[in-house]
Amino acid sequence: MRRTLVVVAAVVLAVFLLDAAGWVGRPGLALERIAPAADGTVIMRTSVRPGEVVMLTPGTGEALLVELSTRGASHGGTLEVEGRGGAVYLDHRERLTLGPERPGCTGSAIRWQCSALLRTSRPDAERLLLSAVDTSVSILHVDYRSLTGKRMPAASRDLVIAALAFLVLAAPLFRALRSRVATAECLLIVLGALFLAAAGVMSLVAVSGLLAIGFVGVRALGSAGDRRRQHRTVMLLLVVVVVYFAKVVLPLLPSGGILDGYAISLPLALSYIAIRLVDLAITADSPATAGMTLREYLAFMLFPATLAAGPIMTLDQFRRARVDGDALVDFAQGTCRFLVGLAKKAAADLWLGALARSQLDLVISDPAGAHAASVFAMLAVTLAYVYLDFSAYSDMAIGSARCCGWRLPENFDWPLLRAGVRSYWRHWHISLSSWTMRRVYFPVFLGTRSAALANFCAMLLIGVWHAPQSTWVLWAAHHAAGLMLETALARRAAPRLQRIEGPARYVVSASAMALGIAFTWLWVSLGHVFTVFNDPSLALALYWRVLSAPFAGCP
Amino acid sequence: MSASDRLTALAHGAPWGWIEGRTRALSFLIAFAVVVGVGVWWVPKPNRLLLAMPVADDLSDANRATQALAAGLADDAELVLLIGGSTMRELTPADRYMSDALSHACGRPLRVVNAGTSSQTFTDGWALVEFAARGRLAAVFVGMNYYRMQEDLVDIAGALERPRVPVPRPSSLARWLSLSQKRLVMPWSPLGDVMQALRAGRPESRGVAAFGVNVLQAHDSHAALEPGQVGTPFQQPRNVYRPPVLARAEKRRIASEYLAARLAAYAASVDDATIAWRGLADHIEDWGARAVFLVLPADPSWRSVDAVLGARFDAALLEVAGDRHAVLDLRGAVPLGNEHFYDQQHLVAQGRRLLWPRLRQALIDYVPGCLGAQRG
Numbered sequence: 015m016r017r018t019l020v021v022v023a024a025v026v027l028a029v030f031l032l033d034a035a036g037w038v039g040r041p042g043l044a045l046e047r048i049a050p051a052a053d054g055t056v057i058m059r060t061s062v063r064p065g066e067v068v069m070l071t072p073g074t075g076e077a078l079l080v081e082l083s084t085r086g087a088s089h090g091g092t093l094e095v096e097g098r099g100g101a102v103y104l105d106h107r108e109r110l111t112l113g114p115e116r117p118g119c120t121g122s123a124i125r126w127q128c129s130a131l132l133r134t135s136r137p138d139a140e141r142l143l144l145s146a147v148d149t150s151v152s153i154l155h156v157d158y159r160s161l162t163g164k165r166m167p168a169a170s171r172d173l174v175i176a177a178l179a180f181l182v183l184a185a186p187l188f189r190a191l192r193s194r195v196a197t198a199e200c201l202l203i204v205l206g207a208l209f210l211a212a213a214g215v216m217s218l219v220a221v222s223g224l225l226a227i228g229f230v231g232v233r234a235l236g237s238a239g240d241r242r243r244q245h246r247t248v249m250l251l252l253v254v255v256v257v258y259f260a261k262v263v264l265p266l267l268p269s270g271g272i273l274d275g276y277a278i279s280l281p282l283a284l285s286y287i288a289i290r291l292v293d294l295a296i297t298a299d300s301p302a303t304a305g306m307t308l309r310e311y312l313a314f315m316l317f318p319a320t321l322a323a324g325p326i327m328t329l330d331q332f333r334r335a336r337v338d339g340d341a342l343v344d345f346a347q348g349t350c351r352f353l354v355g356l357a358k359k360a361a362a363d364l365w366l367g368a369l370a371r372s373q374l375d376l377v378i379s380d381p382a383g384a385h386a387a388s389v390f391a392m393l394a395v396t397l398a399y400v401y402l403d404f405s406a407y408s409d410m411a412i413g414s415a416r417c418c419g420w421r422l423p424e425n426f427d428w429p430l431l432r433a434g435v436r437s438y439w440r441h442w443h444i445s446l447s448s449w450t451m452r453r454v455y456f457p458v459f460l461g462t463r464s465a466a467l468a469n470f471c472a473m474l475l476i477g478v479w480h481a482p483q484s485t486w487v488l489w490a491a492h493h494a495a496g497l498m499l500e501t502a503l504a505r506r507a508a509p510r511l512q513r514i515e516g517p518a519r520y521v522v523s524a525s526a527m528a529l530g531i532a533f534t535w536l537w538v539s540l541g542h543v544f545t546v547f548n549d550p551s552l553a554l555a556l557y558w559r560v561l562s563a564p565f566a567g568c569p
Numbered sequence: 570m571s572a573s574d575r576l577t578a579l580a581h582g583a584p585w586g587w588i589e590g591r592t593r594a595l596s597f598l599i600a601f602a603v604v605v606g607v608g609v610w611w612v613p614k615p616n617r618l619l620l621a622m623p624v625a626d627d628l629s630d631a632n633r634a635t636q637a638l639a640a641g642l643a644d645d646a647e648l649v650l651l652i653g654g655s656t657m658r659e660l661t662p663a664d665r666y667m668s669d670a671l672s673h674a675c676g677r678p679l680r681v682v683n684a685g686t687s688s689q690t691f692t693d694g695w696a697l698v699e700f701a702a703r704g705r706l707a708a709v710f711v712g713m714n715y716y717r718m719q720e721d722l723v724d725i726a727g728a729l730e731r732p733r734v735p736v737p738r739p740s741s742l743a744r745w746l747s748l749s750q751k752r753l754v755m756p757w758s759p760l761g762d763v764m765q766a767l768r769a770g771r772p773e774s775r776g777v778a779a780f781g782v783n784v785l786q787a788h789d790s791h792a793a794l795e796p797g798q799v800g801t802p803f804q805q806p807r808n809v810y811r812p813p814v815l816a817r818a819e820k821r822r823i824a825s826e827y828l829a830a831r832l833a834a835y836a837a838s839v840d841d842a843t844i845a846w847r848g849l850a851d852h853i854e855d856w857g858a859r860a861v862f863l864v865l866p867a868d869p870s871w872r873s874v875d876a877v878l879g880a881r882f883d884a885a886l887l888e889v890a891g892d893r894h895a896v897l898d899l900r901g902a903v904p905l906g907n908e909h910f911y912d913q914q915h916l917v918a919q920g921r922r923l924l925w926p927r928l929r930q931a932l933i934d935y936v937p938g939c940l941g942a943q944r945g
Contacts, residue, residue, distance in 0.1 A: 077832070143829065409584060
């Protein structure tokens with residue numbers, strides 16, 4: 015128990031420290047005053063120190079350049095400008111006017127404050143300009159508050175879909191190699207490596223590093239004997255260091271050379287490979303893992319269908335996935351499944367994604383004034399979008415693998431039609447949740463006899479696996495609380511439900527199911543406030559607003 | 570089995586299309602092959618689409634330009650394409666007028682298409698050229714000013730994901746970008762093209778789709794002018810800017826604003842933009858056409874900007890053109906004054922009329938096979 019608590023506390027503390035240091039998800043801000051020189055032929059650029067007041071005169075070409083270092087992430091937030099005097103133009107993709115009596119602004123010419131919604135899309139830096147409109151203005155303060163942020167992936171949507179579609183086209187080749195396991199595995203390795211290379215040199219480098227650590231580590235574990243625990247700890251720490259170096263540190267390094275251009279985007283496949291390595295480390299002393307060859311290891315790790323978005327497989331599942339079924343039926347089923355995924359992806363991006371983004375913009379532009387109902391509506395649409403988007407990728411992965419003769423485990427089984435959060439978690443991202451249940455929940459529960467701690471540990475792992483941010487720790491706490499709440503309610507309600515007989519039982523059962531599904535939507539949507547916003551104070555404020563006044567703001 | 574399980578069991582076979590057994594599998598694959606075959610035959614052929622579609626008067630800028638371009642592809646004439654922003658759109662008389670003049674002067678059918686659109690990105694311009702290259706492209710005239718040098722390679726790659734003209738994604742640009750971005754920029758976006766087609770199905774985009782253009786008539790007729798408007802080739806429905814022009818003081822203010830608002834972006838991107846334009850020009854030549862960079866004329870109030878940026882801009886253009894492509898400077902080509910420009914860059918009808926003889930000569934001089942054929 016004590017050791018578990020120490021580990022949990024260390025992880026939570028590390029995440030909060032990363033947040034406090036501003037390492038994760040916060041864009042850097044630099045200000046520069048630009049102006050033509052007196053003879054009009056040279057542009058003067060001078061850095062502006064924090065707190066320094068900048069005077070801008072209209073008609074002279076003077077401007078304040080605001081540079082946001084986006085650090086490989088796309089951000090949504092508010093630019094806060096404080097000034098004295100007249101209005102300013104804010105030039106970004108379009109022109110806004112900020113100043114006294116302007117929308118989104120308070121105060122007067124003596125002193126005004128404005129807040130403008132701003133989304134970034136460049137992976138390196140976003141530049142915007144402030145210039146005086148028609149009278150002189152003093153800029154007192156400029157800041158950018160990032161409220162939502164997500165690392166840009168190195169592999170675009172189109173690349174992922176094309177890679178999976180290519181696998182469908184390569185299906186006849188895999189079928190022809192049905193009896194030649196070694197050749198089929200080599201083909202998997204080549205295709206997986208090509209996919210990584212297409213995503214950029216950093217993906218290839220980061221994954222190669224992980225694979226090398228993994229293979230050497232697993233081999234060492236197999237022969238470690240009594241020092242197995244120390245070896246395992248070292249190997250897991252190395253995996254965590256590599257993954258979080260790529261996720262957290264890489265975007266902070268100066269750009270240029272190999273890091274130029276899109277190389278600061280999030281490398282492909284890191285999180286999925288990391289979890290496979292963790293599983294291998296845990297099972298390293300089993301005969302099945304000990305008998306793994308380098309070729310089989312690489313084929314398992316680089317299985318192209320699952321590189322981008324899972325499903326997560328263990329080595330055992332990989333070995334059992336290759337089933338000698340009817341090639342025609344497999345190809346037809348796989349193609350159909352792939353097309354279903356493609357249709358879901360199109361629906362998600364065309365409608366739900368745009369709707370979720372517009373709803374989110376409404377909340378971001380005025381977080382303090384956003385009604386609980388509109389916040390909740392935004393979260394529910396986000397949940398629907400995330401489900402459709404994520405399950406679409408799983409469908410395409412499962413479908414393309416089926417075409418080639420591999421039967422991957424299902425990843426989603428209508429989770430949003432499940433009554434209750436416990437059932438939801440058995441049917442959402444099944445590969446990850448079931449793995450976490452086996453490798454985290456059960457060991458912690460058996461060791462501590464505390465279901466609450468075991469739930470929290472499982473959710474915490476899932477949270478920091480997504481991103482090392484404090485909001486994901488809060489998300490984990492939210493879901494752990496939901497699981498405990500539901501368990502307690504079910505324990506009390508079950509005996510009473512058992513006593514109901516006759517037609518009333520069906521009515522009660524149907525009502526319970528409807529309430530359960532509604533609770534799933536409510537609870538899971540509410541939890542998304544921590545995945546959408548990377549500002550924990552805002553996330554908590556909105557969380558409490560929705561929880562405490564769910565119907566405020568309804569007409 | 571819980572109630573949820575029973576509910577979801579009903580749809581259990583849905584993701585697999587309820588395909589069980591070889592008969593259903595074969596039926597599905599045959600149906601799928603037919604759909605794919607029809608699509609592969611239909612998609613690349615814009616001039617096979619509907620003939621009876623009425624010309625829409627409310628087309629957006631981008632759709633109008635694409636429609637005109639598709640009409641040029643449909644009638645199999647040699648194409649002379651003009652690309653650029655709204656400045657280019659406002660630079661010339663009606664396409665039909667230019668086509669008639671050029672065809673008469675060169676002694677063969679030539680179709681001039683002004684595909685200048687408001688805030689046209691580099692990516693949109695490349696997409697239009699690649700689309701036009703499906704036909705007999707003779708020359709591409711690229712309208713250049715400071716605004717056209719404000720995108721760097723990151724902006725250009727990003728614009729691939731946010732197309733504004735309804736033509737297929739320019740795969741040659743994606744391949745070219747892949748070399749400079751150190752990761753694969755997808756040359757084809759099947760999902761993106763489908764989504765663009767669905768968006769194009771909205772009423773305001775009527776008649777124009779992502780994979781080609783449905784309407785075969787260029788929206789370039791005199792009949793669509795507003796009541797009271799003089800029907801001349803120098804004032805068309807696409808021409809947004811009309812007299813009275815802005816006052817000189819206002820134009821000077823715009824010039825100062827430009828320096829303040831765009832200067833930093835220009836300085837940060839001009840090197841990348843130079844590389845990009847050179848890349849497009851080389852591709853135009855590879856497609857068998859001639860690339861000509863037209864330096865667009867500007868209002869006298871723009872001189873303050875020229876004083877700061879002019880030298881670097883001129884040097885960049887020389888680097889773009891190198892020794893393979895032509896640069897034609899229209900600044901000072903004709904005495905255009907304050908009354909000819911609505912603002913600092915957009916011509917009004919009077920200015921277009923004054924510029925047209927010089928522009929006509931430029932077309933004759935630079936369209937291959939026309940040099941010296943000064944008839945009419």
